Amino acid sequence: MIRYVLAFVACITALPALAEVDIEEITTPGGINAWLVEDHTNPFVALELRFRGGASLDPEGQRGVTNLMVGLLEEGAGDMDSRAFARATEELAASFRYDLSDDTVSVSARFLTENRDAAVALLRASLIDPAFDQPSIDRVREQVNSVIRSNQTDPRRIAGRNLDELVYGNHPYGSSLNGTLETVADLTRDDIVAAHKAALARDRLYVSAVGDITADELTALLDDLLLELPAEGTPLSGTADVNLPGGVRVVEFDTPQSVASFAQPGIKRDDPDFFAAYVLNHILGGGSFESRLMQEVREKRGLTYGVYSYLADRDAAEIWMGSVASSNERVGEAIEVIRAEWARMREDGVTPEELADAKTYLTGAYPLRFDGNAPIANIAVNMQMEDLPTDYISNRNDMVNAVTLEDVNRVARELLSPDKLTFVVVGKPEGVISTIN
Amino acid sequence: MRKFIAGLILSLAATLPATAKDQVTTFTLDNGMDVVVIEDHRAPVVVHMVWYRAGAADEPPGASGVAHYLEHLLFKGTETMAPGEFSAVVARNGGSDNAFTSYDYTAYFQRIAADRLDLMMKMESDRMVNLRLTEQDIAAERDVILEERNQRVENNPGSLLREQKNAAQYLNHPYGTPIIGWRHEMRMLDMEKALDFYKTFYAPNNAILIVAGDVMPDDVRALAEEHYGKLPANPDLPERTRPQEPRQMAERRIVLEDARVSQPYVTRSYLAPERDSGAQEEAAALNLLAEILGGGTTSLLAEKLQFETQRAVSTSAFYRGTSLDDTTFGLAVVPAPGITLQQAEDAMDEVIASFLEKGVDSEQLARIKIQVRASEIYARDDVGRLANHYGRALTQGLTVEDVQAWPEILDAVTEEDIMAAATELFERNNSVTAWLTAPEATQ
Numbered sequence: 001m002i003r004y005v006l007a008f009v010a011c012i013t014a015l016p017a018l019a020e021v022d023i024e025e026i027t028t029p030g031g032i033n034a035w036l037v038e039d040h041t042n043p044f045v046a047l048e049l050r051f052r053g054g055a056s057l058d059p060e061g062q063r064g065v066t067n068l069m070v071g072l073l074e075e076g077a078g079d080m081d082s083r084a085f086a087r088a089t090e091e092l093a094a095s096f097r098y099d100l101s102d103d104t105v106s107v108s109a110r111f112l113t114e115n116r117d118a119a120v121a122l123l124r125a126s127l128i129d130p131a132f133d134q135p136s137i138d139r140v141r142e143q144v145n146s147v148i149r150s151n152q153t154d155p156r157r158i159a160g161r162n163l164d165e166l167v168y169g170n171h172p173y174g175s176s177l178n179g180t181l182e183t184v185a186d187l188t189r190d191d192i193v194a195a196h197k198a199a200l201a202r203d204r205l206y207v208s209a210v211g212d213i214t215a216d217e218l219t220a221l222l223d224d225l226l227l228e229l230p231a232e233g234t235p236l237s238g239t240a241d242v243n244l245p246g247g248v249r250v251v252e253f254d255t256p257q258s259v260a261s262f263a264q265p266g267i268k269r270d271d272p273d274f275f276a277a278y279v280l281n282h283i284l285g286g287g288s289f290e291s292r293l294m295q296e297v298r299e300k301r302g303l304t305y306g307v308y309s310y311l312a313d314r315d316a317a318e319i320w321m322g323s324v325a326s327s328n329e330r331v332g333e334a335i336e337v338i339r340a341e342w343a344r345m346r347e348d349g350v351t352p353e354e355l356a357d358a359k360t361y362l363t364g365a366y367p368l369r370f371d372g373n374a375p376i377a378n379i380a381v382n383m384q385m386e387d388l389p390t391d392y393i394s395n396r397n398d399m400v401n402a403v404t405l406e407d408v409n410r411v412a413r414e415l416l417s418p419d420k421l422t423f424v425v426v427g428k429p430e431g432v433i434s435t436i437n
Numbered sequence: 438m439r440k441f442i443a444g445l446i447l448s449l450a451a452t453l454p455a456t457a458k459d460q461v462t463t464f465t466l467d468n469g470m471d472v473v474v475i476e477d478h479r480a481p482v483v484v485h486m487v488w489y490r491a492g493a494a495d496e497p498p499g500a501s502g503v504a505h506y507l508e509h510l511l512f513k514g515t516e517t518m519a520p521g522e523f524s525a526v527v528a529r530n531g532g533s534d535n536a537f538t539s540y541d542y543t544a545y546f547q548r549i550a551a552d553r554l555d556l557m558m559k560m561e562s563d564r565m566v567n568l569r570l571t572e573q574d575i576a577a578e579r580d581v582i583l584e585e586r587n588q589r590v591e592n593n594p595g596s597l598l599r600e601q602k603n604a605a606q607y608l609n610h611p612y613g614t615p616i617i618g619w620r621h622e623m624r625m626l627d628m629e630k631a632l633d634f635y636k637t638f639y640a641p642n643n644a645i646l647i648v649a650g651d652v653m654p655d656d657v658r659a660l661a662e663e664h665y666g667k668l669p670a671n672p673d674l675p676e677r678t679r680p681q682e683p684r685q686m687a688e689r690r691i692v693l694e695d696a697r698v699s700q701p702y703v704t705r706s707y708l709a710p711e712r713d714s715g716a717q718e719e720a721a722a723l724n725l726l727a728e729i730l731g732g733g734t735t736s737l738l739a740e741k742l743q744f745e746t747q748r749a750v751s752t753s754a755f756y757r758g759t760s761l762d763d764t765t766f767g768l769a770v771v772p773a774p775g776i777t778l779q780q781a782e783d784a785m786d787e788v789i790a791s792f793l794e795k796g797v798d799s800e801q802l803a804r805i806k807i808q809v810r811a812s813e814i815y816a817r818d819d820v821g822r823l824a825n826h827y828g829r830a831l832t833q834g835l836t837v838e839d840v841q842a843w844p845e846i847l848d849a850v851t852e853e854d855i856m857a858a859a860t861e862l863f864e865r866n867n868s869v870t871a872w873l874t875a876p877e878a879t880q
Contacts, residue, residue, distance in 0.1 A: 041479060042817045083744060086734035090804040093811030112811060139743060142773055146750045149699040155592055255697060257587035288533075289512070289524040299521065302580025305588050325588050357529050364531010368482050368548055372818045 023390040030223040034207035035380045045211035046373035048381040049107040052204040055177035064179020069195040071140045073098040076131035094119040103315040113212045128228045155426045159261040163424040171240035201233030208380035210373040240317040247435035248423045258331040258427030264420045266318035276407040285309030303334040332431045346416040349409030363397040462654035468670040469642030475649035477820040483650035485557040486546040488828040491638035494540040494611040500630045502618015505538040513574045515567040541761040542832035551651040558664040594695035602871040605689045609680045640671035649824040689869045698875040703782045704769040705870045711760040720758040721846045722858035727756040741788045761833045778872045797852040
């Protein structure tokens with residue numbers, strides 16, 4: 001592969017825009033709001049549920065409990081144990097995925113029209129009446145422990161964790177949502193049941209559906225599926241303090257290639273300058289070959305396979321992040337070049353050509369995201385979480401095009417702060433000295 | 438919880454494939470270039486791909502990694518395009534592009550608005566024959582692929598183990614050499630090696646064009662004839678024969694110790710037949726066998742090692758059926774705390790032995806087949822995946838008819854077929870067993 005495919009772009013919010021996507025807003029008699037895109041081409045539905053809060057709801061001392069709870073949702077429900085639940089899902093050729101991030105519990109379902117009712121009944125059982133039986137708890141706990149152990153010696157994970165710890169301190173963002181071997185060992189069934197009640201509640205729920213279903217059918221389906229969830233969950237945590245002192249922290253780890261994660265303060269999704277910052281980031285390090293960082297660090301100097309930056313807008317904080325990996329002998333040079341590009345961008349801004357190219361790319365790429373039931377459902381539910389209107393899809397490209405050269409260059413001066421650019425380097429980087437203890 | 442192990446072992450149980458015949462049109466240009474068109478008119482988007490029947494296993498000895506290196510170099514200039522201009526033009530047209538290299542193929546693709554197909558074909562056909570490289574391109578890009586190797590392999594003991602295991606599995610066939618290349622040979626890659634590979638293999642009669650999305654077959658044919666049809670076939674295209682494996686006389690075992698291992702595991706692969714054109718039945722049986730043994734919570738390995746006993750944290754089985762030459766069937770067990778790798782391996786063998794004795798659970802097989810059938814419906818929603826399926830098949834010795842027959846062949850597999858394939862497969866003398874472990878701590 002000529003370019004590494006980014007796994008982390010999902011948290012960037014500038015969402016897609018093609019006028020053809022016709023979203024219908026629904027409110028069920030039970031009060032559930034949902035967005036529907038009807039498309040009867042293929043006889044199945046993609047359904048996306050999001051519960052705001054996610055791993056940040058972990059109570060003090062119970063780090064990892066939401067993660068363990070979410071891992072258990074597919075491990076049996078009602079009178080079905082783990083394997084009975086899996087067998088029933090297979091017999092329907094349905095698929096249910098349960099995921100967790102710092103801010104969100106995600107449920108992604110896909111089921112055929114021919115057995116939709118049976119599939120929804122199964123999904124319902126997993127959400128409303130999960131078994132949380134002790135053998136499953138113990139089994140999934142060991143799986144989580146295995147992940148925790150693996151991450152302890154993965155340089156990329158070590159870099160991410162150390163940067164989070166430095167930036168967010170005691171806020172939940174500052175530690176892994178998996179928890180530690182110690183916190184996970186202490187979690188009880190009661191803790192898990194409480195975490196379920198805290199996280200899967202209707203007061204933080206967002207829903208979208210795309211595919212072979214009508215508004216009436218979806219309305220009935222959602223009330224049946226969701227009304228027995230608790231009306232209210234645990235209050236969401238407040239904003240996080242962000243510590244970005246600038247400088248470098250080296251974490252010694254014996255491996256041939258150093259991995260560096262870096263960050264500086266970011267910008268909120270609803271800030272009037274967000275689109276200018278988004279375009280600016282695209283030009284600086286947004287993942288394409290043409291970005292300044294890729295050109296300077298990879299194409300001209302061959303210092304890395306990939307270097308990226310992105311705006312990370314979380315519910316409780318926003319930072320501007322990036323990463324690079326270079327062999328121990330050369331990572332020092334890579335970091336110097338990144339710093340220099342950061343400063344150059346702040347001083348000189350972007351050129352009119354760069355801005356024009358970024359706009360054609362960003363506006364042209366937007367409609368390409370709407371390429372299947374599940375991707376559209378995903379976009380639609382994220383738009384709701386960002387508090388965007390349904391017509392955002394048809395207006396979004398206008399907002400990108402409205403960004404002027406003056407906007408981008410003003411935002412570059414105001415927002416880019418080489419002094420606060422903070423690196424965590426994991427490896428045995430030659431000639432790189434820790435300036436942060 | 439099923440997805441957690443992704444970081445440890447890349448290949449999970451065989452994913453069940455699918456085709457959707459009525460969306461697909463195929464034809465061949467006069468110069469021998471095959472064309473596959475997959476229609477999906479729901480969004481004005483197109484995926485344009487060119488697949489070459491040339492990959493890492495077609496490299497000359499001593500130049501490992503050159504197929505992948507050349508893939509990178511194709512993003513440099515041609516007679517009429519400056520270095521980097523290809524991707525820049527794609528981006529300026531709102532598209533994205535990338536490429537990938539495997540043992541049997543190298544593929545290039547763009548996703549873009551459907552009305553830009555003409556431009557994509559113009560540029561892709563240009564770099565099929567007009568590549569121009571400078572020594573500066575060669576040197577900087579060699580550093581890039583070495584950093585790519587660092588990132589993917591050197592920094593990851595699981596990848597190092599996989600590399601060693603493949604090398605042990607294939608004594609003679611080039612599948613034993615890593616796609617990205619051995620480090621010492623990558624350092625010696627140069628202009629001449631890259632261009633030799635390019636001139637040998639990059640030609641329309643060694644390529645497959647796949648266009649998927651909002652297009653009409655007749656329009657694709659007209660554009661393809663205009664851009665690709667004018668390129669001359671390479672009359673000297675070598676026949677695709679690689680050195681084959683000798684009879685394996687003894688099982689092979691490796692232990693990789695690395696201080697960076699915090700979650701040990703054991704994995705074993707067996708040499709196995711691949712899908713052959715007109716004869717995919719045994720491969721179909723092996724595909725279902727992988728599902729039966731390691732396809733998630735309801736599989737036999739999970740049942741015996743994670744549910745009835747708690748000897749494993751996770752288990753998996755994998756079979757890479759689409760392959761030009763002999764492939765592998767694999768199993769992996771991540772032991773629970775307190776279980777040694779030897780105990781984990783013994784437990785794995787226990788499951789195989791008990792399966793060979795007791796046979797297939799018909800209910801489990803019925804459930805797997807339901808999913809095979811449903812996968813045809815879900816596949817229609819994802820033309821990109823469908824395009825990949827055709828590309829992989831057509832570069833690995835299969836025909837369009839083989840691809841379209843595959844779901845029916847899977848559906849027709851009987852319990853007896855699976856047992857016969859399993860009995861043939863599970864021969865320890867055809868296997869490599871690999872342990873990944875940390876060095877024992879010294880007091």
